[in-house]
Amino acid sequence: MAILIDEQSRFIIQGITGREAVTMTRELLNYGAQVVGGVTPGRKGRDVHGVPVEDTVRAFTERMHVDGAIVAVPPAFTADAVHEAIEAGIKLIVIVTERVPRRQVAQFVEYAEQEGARIIGPNCLGIISPGKSKMGGIGGAAESTRRAFTPGHIGVMSRSGGMTVEIANALTEAGLGQSTAVSIGGDAIIGSSYAELMPLFEADPATHGIAIYSEPGGPMEAQLADYMRESNSRLPVVAFMAGRFMDAMPGVRFGHAGTIVEGRADTTAEKIARMEAAGIAVAERIEQIPALLKQRLGA
Amino acid sequence: MRFYEYEAKQLLAKHGVALPKRTFARTADEAASAARELGGATVLKSQVLTGGRMKAGGVLFAATPEEARTAAERILALPISGQQPAGVLVEERRDIAQEYYVAVTWDARAKRPVIVFSDMGGIDIEEVAQTHPAHVSRTHFSNLRPLSDYVAKLAVARTGVTGNDLAPLTRIVLNLARIFVQYDLTLAEINPLAKLSDGSFIALDSHMDMEEEARGGQRALLAELAIADTDTRQARPPTPFEVDGARVDAADTRGVAGRVVEFDGNMGLVIGAGGGSLTLFDAVRSAGGKPANYCEIGGNPSVAKAAALTKLVLSKPGVQKIAVMMNVVSNTRADIMARGVIKGCIDAGRDPAQTIAIFRIPGSWEEEGAKILRRYGVEYVDRSVSMHEAAQRAVAKMG
Numbered sequence: 001m002a003i004l005i006d007e008q009s010r011f012i013i014q015g016i017t018g019r020e021a022v023t024m025t026r027e028l029l030n031y032g033a034q035v036v037g038g039v040t041p042g043r044k045g046r047d048v049h050g051v052p053v054e055d056t057v058r059a060f061t062e063r064m065h066v067d068g069a070i071v072a073v074p075p076a077f078t079a080d081a082v083h084e085a086i087e088a089g090i091k092l093i094v095i096v097t098e099r100v101p102r103r104q105v106a107q108f109v110e111y112a113e114q115e116g117a118r119i120i121g122p123n124c125l126g127i128i129s130p131g132k133s134k135m136g137g138i139g140g141a142a143e144s145t146r147r148a149f150t151p152g153h154i155g156v157m158s159r160s161g162g163m164t165v166e167i168a169n170a171l172t173e174a175g176l177g178q179s180t181a182v183s184i185g186g187d188a189i190i191g192s193s194y195a196e197l198m199p200l201f202e203a204d205p206a207t208h209g210i211a212i213y214s215e216p217g218g219p220m221e222a223q224l225a226d227y228m229r230e231s232n233s234r235l236p237v238v239a240f241m242a243g244r245f246m247d248a249m250p251g252v253r254f255g256h257a258g259t260i261v262e263g264r265a266d267t268t269a270e271k272i273a274r275m276e277a278a279g280i281a282v283a284e285r286i287e288q289i290p291a292l293l294k295q296r297l298g299a
Numbered sequence: 300m301r302f303y304e305y306e307a308k309q310l311l312a313k314h315g316v317a318l319p320k321r322t323f324a325r326t327a328d329e330a331a332s333a334a335r336e337l338g339g340a341t342v343l344k345s346q347v348l349t350g351g352r353m354k355a356g357g358v359l360f361a362a363t364p365e366e367a368r369t370a371a372e373r374i375l376a377l378p379i380s381g382q383q384p385a386g387v388l389v390e391e392r393r394d395i396a397q398e399y400y401v402a403v404t405w406d407a408r409a410k411r412p413v414i415v416f417s418d419m420g421g422i423d424i425e426e427v428a429q430t431h432p433a434h435v436s437r438t439h440f441s442n443l444r445p446l447s448d449y450v451a452k453l454a455v456a457r458t459g460v461t462g463n464d465l466a467p468l469t470r471i472v473l474n475l476a477r478i479f480v481q482y483d484l485t486l487a488e489i490n491p492l493a494k495l496s497d498g499s500f501i502a503l504d505s506h507m508d509m510e511e512e513a514r515g516g517q518r519a520l521l522a523e524l525a526i527a528d529t530d531t532r533q534a535r536p537p538t539p540f541e542v543d544g545a546r547v548d549a550a551d552t553r554g555v556a557g558r559v560v561e562f563d564g565n566m567g568l569v570i571g572a573g574g575g576s577l578t579l580f581d582a583v584r585s586a587g588g589k590p591a592n593y594c595e596i597g598g599n600p601s602v603a604k605a606a607a608l609t610k611l612v613l614s615k616p617g618v619q620k621i622a623v624m625m626n627v628v629s630n631t632r633a634d635i636m637a638r639g640v641i642k643g644c645i646d647a648g649r650d651p652a653q654t655i656a657i658f659r660i661p662g663s664w665e666e667e668g669a670k671i672l673r674r675y676g677v678e679y680v681d682r683s684v685s686m687h688e689a690a691q692r693a694v695a696k697m698g
Contacts, residue, residue: 020630075512101512102405103483106442109410114443125629140629140663147682148627148662160574162597166626169661169682186573188485189410215577219408243577245584257402257415257488261437284585286578287685 001206002129002180003155003197004092004120005068009133011092012037012060014081015073016048020137024072024096025049030142033133036066039081057088068092070126070135078122079104086117094135095121095191105189112191119191125161125183130168138183139165152177154293155201155235157194158213159186159220160242166286167211167240174290179207193220195227201235209293210237214271216246221271222264225278236296237280238289244268300509300532301348305388306524307505310482311489314474317501321390330371333389335364340392343370345377345384348532350506353422355379360392393501398491400424400435401454401472403479411439414454414476420491434458446480448473467500468492482520483513540615544594547607554600554631556608564589566656566697567612567621569605569640572597575626575686582690583622588697591618599630605639606646613647613654620656622693627682633660633668641675652676656693659684 005011015021016038025048028035035051037060044055060066069085071078071093078097085093086108093112100122112119120127126136131151138161139145148169154176158164164183171178182197184190194212201207214221221239228237247267264270272282281292302310305323312318322333323346334341345357352358357379359370371387378384400420406413417435419427428435436457440450451473455465471492479487486508493503509517514528521528531537537545544559555572566588570579576595583590592615596608612621623640625631637658644651658672661682672679680689 023630099512101483101516102485102510103442103480106405106410106412110442137629144629144663158574160577160626162572162626162628163574163578165629165662166575166578166686169627170685173683188405188407193408213574215574223408240578242574242581244581246577257404257486261404261406261413261415285582285685285687287687 001204002132003200003204003207004118004127004180004182005129005133005135007032007132008034009067009135010034010036010065011068011070011135012039012057012066013051013070013072014039014057014085015071015077016040016051016053017043017046018072021072022048024070024137025051027137027141027145028134031134031145033135036060036064057084057090061088061090066090068094068135071095071097073097075099075101079108082108082119083111086112086115091117093117093119093191094124094126095119095185096124096126096136097121098123100187102187102189105187109189109191120182121185121191123187124185124190125164127180127182129180130178136183138181148172149181150177152179153206153208154178155204155207155210156181156212157184157197157210158182159184159215160213161186163213163240163242167213167289170286171211171290176290176293179204188218194224195220198224198227198231198233198235202231202233207235209297210235211289211293212237212239214239214241214275215243216268216271217266219266222274225274225280228278228280236293238283238292238296239275239280240283240286240289241268241272300511300514302507302509302524303346303348303385304344304505305346305386306526307507308502309524310478310507311474311502311505314478316471316474316489317499319390319393319501319503321388323386324371324389325386327368327371327375330387330389331364331368334361334367337389337391341367342390342392343367343374344388344390345374345379346386346388347379347382347384349380349382352379357384393493394496395491395493395503396496397494399468399494399500400490401475401492402486402488402490403476403484404486406439409439411442412476412479414438414440414451414472416454416458416472418458418460424490440476446473446476451476463498464494471500471502483510483517484508485510540592540611543611544608547604547611550607551601551604554596554598554604556594556596556600556604558593558595559611560593561615562590562592564591565617565619566694567591567615567618568594569596569609569612569621569623571595571625571631578626578686579624579690582687583694585687586691586694588690588694591615597625597628597631599632600635600639602635602639602642605636606642609640609643610647613643613649619698620654620693620696622656622690623658623660624686624689624693625660626686628660628662631660631662632664633662634664634671636660637668637671641671641677656696657689659686659689
């Protein structure tokens with residue numbers, strides 16, 4: 001098992017004819033993912049590595065079941081593409097585009113909540129269930145992806161796309177495979193946070209433990225710590241904390257309002273303390289993650 | 300990007316929020332004549348992009364135009380948190396009966412804007428939130444539904460405010476929320492929002508931040524406030540090295556080679572990208588290394604871009620060697636990075652073998668990258684060497 005996607009998942013790519021998206025399509029097909037279509041307005045009738053292209057999302061959803069969509073269009077068109085996918089009834093949307101304005105993100109995330117759709121990203125590398133399927137550029141070329149990611153029992157979540165791959169690779173090197181790895185996106189507002197994905201991993205019998213990448217800024221680690229304290233989770237969680245040097249750098253400070261909203265600071269020291277108090281082990285180096293997980297898994 | 304107080308107040312005025320009479324002055328002479336025109340007692344406030352002005356001595360009171368001149372001279376000569384004031388805001392002094400606090404910002408957890416309101420405003424608002432939670436309300440509003448008056452009313456009423464004060468406060472809160480939405484702000488704050496002895500309300504101080512990504516879409520506003528594209532609004536102006544870093548990034552649309560920040564060390568860093576840079580910078584520091592810079596390179600940059608960044612890092616006086624390191628990459632090509640950094644070394648007149656302390660970029664095309672590096676005698680490590688180990692090896696090679 002896995003979460004979000006497996007070998008049965010059929011998805012489309014919005015913006016499939018863009019340069020990076022064409023490369024991604026080839027990599028996804030080589031990895032065995034079921035890319036059933038692509039959307040680029042005005043390009044109906046063409047194909048990208050054999051994947052048919054249509055003008056609209058509905059052209060696909062009206063004639064087949066589509067599980068997900070990858071949104072790989074430029075920032076100015078991203079909100080429109082996401083609204084189109086949600087409106088067409090697609091329930092999993094992975095947004096790889098960077099620099100989407102925050103208010104637009106908040107709008108389509110709220111729309112997705114209303115329609116029962118899940119958003120991953122924006123500004124992310126996507127999702128992979130190793131050996132089954134992937135959505136997004138995560139891992140790059142198929143053979144590269146197979147080197148870094150192996151099937152197994154650790155769930156990975158990371159705000160940094162690159163570090164999703166680095167952590168999975170460290171797990172693989174240490175003989176720990178992954179159930180699903182999710183690059184959740186680096187922006188202030190994203191579709192799915194660590195705490196929001198935890199129940200999915202919780203419900204997946206193939207997942208035995210969790211590794212996350214964390215960094216300064218934002219409430220996401222505190223939210224995960226709250227989840228762990230309140231949920232009675234069966235899953236041991238190990239976090240790696242990057243950007244410790246930023247605590248010593250002046251200038252980046254919360255204003256009054258930010259502190260009042262969140263009720264606590266967002267330095268790495270503060271986050272480490274909160275996570276440890278919630279039973280999350282915090283690694284100083286990536287290569288410590290596998291050992292910390294093995295200890296907790298009793299393996 | 301942050302607005303100066305006088306700019307934030309221009310926005311408030313435009314949207315019908317009452318303010319003290321005021322003039323923005325760039326010199327002590329201008330401040331004196333502004334005080335004369337306003338008549339009576341004035342308050343002079345340093346215009347800097349940071350808080351804590353009062354405690355730093357950046358806010359002074361004057362009874363006469365001459366006192367205003369002296370105060371302005373002192374303020375204009377006083378850097379706050381390393382920032383030279385852009386000018387001084389001269390305002391009429393008003394008698395305050397009570398201070399309120401209102402802010403609109405993003406709640407990343409709820410993924411909605413939130414109005415924070417308090418009937419106990421002032422500089423100790425964070426403490427008030429701890430000690431008098433019933434006097435601080437938090438009210439979220441929808442990103443999709445139209446912003447309706449009741450949301451602002453709820454924010455105010457939740458702190459116990461009622462009677463004649465409810466309607467005018469609701470109007471101010473609503474206007475602030477509209478400003479927040481309309482101009483893509485990440486923070487719109489009025490503190491204090493003052494009730495005067497005559498029962499009316501005015502905004503005494505305001506802090507507004509706009510989302511960096513919104514600059515393109517908010518051209519009209521920036522033009523109205525006469526904010527140039529080159530005005531970055533950073534807490535400190537970028538150094539020439541950092542300006543050159545931005546130029547390297549802008550010269551070529553492929554990939555990212557930005558966010559160059561300068562430090563005092565001897566070890567140049569060509570590292571990427573976001574999370575990888577944070578991890579590697581920590582790794583170098585914890586190994587006892589002294590970074591000369593922070594940077595982010597990734598997103599499959601071209602040879603030219605990687606070379607230009609390398610050359611720039613090497614141009615910094617005191618840089619002995621560079622470390623070229625990334626996490627396991629998905630779309631950046633290791634061979635292109637290898638070509639780029641070697642070209643950058645050669646362009647800078649340096650021997651790659653002596654200059655590149657270590658190269659660790661596992662991922663696509665890594666075998667090809669390794670071949671190129673071997674030809675130039677550069678130490679290459681693969682994914683079996685962790686980011687921290689790679690940083691340690693690089694630091695060990697420094698003098």
